[in-house]
Amino acid sequence: MDDDIAIRYAGVQKRLGRQQVLRGVDLEIRRGECLVVIGRSGGGKSVLLKHLIGLMKPDSGRIEVDGQDVVPLSEVELVPIRKKIGIVFQGGALFDSLTVEANLAFPLREERGTPAAEITDRVREALDAVGMLGHEKKMPGELSGGMRKRVAFARAIIRKPEVVLYDEPTTGLDPIMADSIDQLIVKMRERYGVTSIVVTHDMHSAYTIAHRIAMLHEGRIYTVDTPDHMRQSADPIIHKFVNGISADVTDL
Amino acid sequence: MRALFFIPTALGRGALGLVRELGELTMLGMETVRCIFTRRLRWSLMIQQFYSVGVRSLMVVLVTGLFTGAVFTAQTQFHFHRLQMDSATGIVATLAMCRELGPVLSALMIAGRVGSSMAAELATMKTTEQIDALRALAVYPIEYLIVPRFIALTVSMPLLTGMAIGCGTIAGYLVAVPLMGVDGTYYWQHIADNVAPQDIFVGLIKAVFFGVIIATVACEKGLLAEAGAESVGRATTDAAVYGSIIVLISNFFFTLVLNTALG
Numbered sequence: 001m002d003d004d005i006a007i008r009y010a011g012v013q014k015r016l017g018r019q020q021v022l023r024g025v026d027l028e029i030r031r032g033e034c035l036v037v038i039g040r041s042g043g044g045k046s047v048l049l050k051h052l053i054g055l056m057k058p059d060s061g062r063i064e065v066d067g068q069d070v071v072p073l074s075e076v077e078l079v080p081i082r083k084k085i086g087i088v089f090q091g092g093a094l095f096d097s098l099t100v101e102a103n104l105a106f107p108l109r110e111e112r113g114t115p116a117a118e119i120t121d122r123v124r125e126a127l128d129a130v131g132m133l134g135h136e137k138k139m140p141g142e143l144s145g146g147m148r149k150r151v152a153f154a155r156a157i158i159r160k161p162e163v164v165l166y167d168e169p170t171t172g173l174d175p176i177m178a179d180s181i182d183q184l185i186v187k188m189r190e191r192y193g194v195t196s197i198v199v200t201h202d203m204h205s206a207y208t209i210a211h212r213i214a215m216l217h218e219g220r221i222y223t224v225d226t227p228d229h230m231r232q233s234a235d236p237i238i239h240k241f242v243n244g245i246s247a248d249v250t251d252l
Numbered sequence: 253m254r255a256l257f258f259i260p261t262a263l264g265r266g267a268l269g270l271v272r273e274l275g276e277l278t279m280l281g282m283e284t285v286r287c288i289f290t291r292r293l294r295w296s297l298m299i300q301q302f303y304s305v306g307v308r309s310l311m312v313v314l315v316t317g318l319f320t321g322a323v324f325t326a327q328t329q330f331h332f333h334r335l336q337m338d339s340a341t342g343i344v345a346t347l348a349m350c351r352e353l354g355p356v357l358s359a360l361m362i363a364g365r366v367g368s369s370m371a372a373e374l375a376t377m378k379t380t381e382q383i384d385a386l387r388a389l390a391v392y393p394i395e396y397l398i399v400p401r402f403i404a405l406t407v408s409m410p411l412l413t414g415m416a417i418g419c420g421t422i423a424g425y426l427v428a429v430p431l432m433g434v435d436g437t438y439y440w441q442h443i444a445d446n447v448a449p450q451d452i453f454v455g456l457i458k459a460v461f462f463g464v465i466i467a468t469v470a471c472e473k474g475l476l477a478e479a480g481a482e483s484v485g486r487a488t489t490d491a492a493v494y495g496s497i498i499v500l501i502s503n504f505f506f507t508l509v510l511n512t513a514l515g
Contacts, residue, residue, distance in 0.1 A: 050384070053387075053388050054387075055384050055387055055388065075387070075392055076392075078390075079390045082387070082388060082389070082390040083390055085388075086388075087385075087388045089381045089384065089385060089388075090381070091380055091381060093380060093381035093382050093384065093385035094382075094385075095382055095385070096380075096382070106389065107389045107390075110389060110390065110391055
């Protein structure tokens with residue numbers, strides 16, 4: 001086993017209804033790396049992330065976290081894996097019956113045994129990291145989209161996970177807010193050395209944060225390369241996607 | 253040719269759907285019961301649910317009991333008076349309230365008020381990925397979301413039903429005696445002589461099972477909701493409709509079984 005590999009997908013296939021979403025995904029993510037997964041909307045990028053923490057089970061294939069196959073694990077057996085991984089969902093997925101503070105404290109309270117004073121300190125520290133101090137008592141419904149994403153980000157990192165998954169972290173945000181999220185991802189990567197997988201179709205964001213970019217195309221990893229190589233690629237599929245060129249009339 | 257197969261195909265699909273539905277309900281019910289005994293109980297969440305399910309339903313159930321008792325007593329008295337059976341009005345009304353009207357009508361009101369709101373809440377959590385977020389934070393949704401709702405509803409139902417029966421009986425007395433001129437002493441004496449504790453038990457036992465049914469149906473509909481507002485709406489309606497229908501159908505079997513067992 002290669003100790004440098006934190007996560008490995010091997011031959012992962014998944015069908016949802018009539019659509020074969022993943023047709024044999026092979027992908028390796030190195031420890032401390034920030035890998036950005038790009039691809040068309042509805043192409044299975046989020047599905048790929050959800051498989052990693054057992055929210056979905058593949059029809060076939062292996063998914064390893066630190067060398068352990070997570071596919072056959074039950075909900076109880078997945079607990080230690082899930083504690084190592086934080087996830088920022090596309091819409092934030094904040095618990096709307098809890099305040100911002102309670103949302104952040106939730107993972108710590110669930111661990112039981114963390115003293116109340118430490119929980120308060122860590123909540124403040126996480127909110128400070130995302131620039132949301134002073135909003136502790138607000139309900140998620142009172143926050144804007146960008147604020148919600150930042151709180152979700154804080155909740156994902158509060159347990160100091162080894163791996164953080166980001167599902168379209170900048171989608172629907174204004175450019176300034178999107179840039180602030182990108183900077184947070186870079187800060188997490190550089191300051192804490194966390195392994196990150198970011199699913200996005202925002203190429204500007206991908207170039208800013210990625211060590212490597214993987215392109216998911218028609219259910220398979222089409223290519224994995226550095227941001228510079230992706231930007232300069234002459235491959236028509238990659239070129240069209242990264243430059244945002246839609247199919248022309250003859251293609252249609 | 254197509255038309256020839258249309259009816260059997262539709263019947264087959266319906267039967268399969270029913271079996272699948274019952275299977276999902278049974279599995280969720282069993283998993284919930286397993287969690288009650290094998291995982292930690294979250295008392296603070298349960299207290300919140302008792303408030304939301306029990307305390308906030310009190311007015312609805314009391315009004316239901318009060319007016320059902322009043323109307324049923326009045327209707328019975330109108331007919332019994334013609335037959336000169338005024339003294340039997342209290343017995344019939346009280347027995348009906350204890351064994352059937354109290355538990356069934358309370359359950360229907362709770363299926364509409366609580367079942368639908370439970371399903372809507374869970375379906376919204378499902379569509380906004382909050383349930384996925386729970387799982388990602390290593391919290392089992394059945395333990396965190398379903399068990400408190402299940403216990404709160406199962407315990408609240410007999411309490412609410414007991415109150416509905418009490419209100420219905422008092423309302424029956426007020427309609428029969430001061431309003432319609434039935435002799436008060438006879439009214440109570442006949443009730444005391446003919447209504448036994450097991451009549452109340454039958455109603456309360458039914459209420460426990462109705463609580464289980466409404467909670468399981470509501471949670472299943474909420475958890476199985478798919479993405480989109482339409483799905484939340486469907487889960488909400490289905491929880492109320494299916495919950496009520498299963499209550500009505502199962503009530504027939506409970507009546508047969510409990511009458512045989514308890515008399």
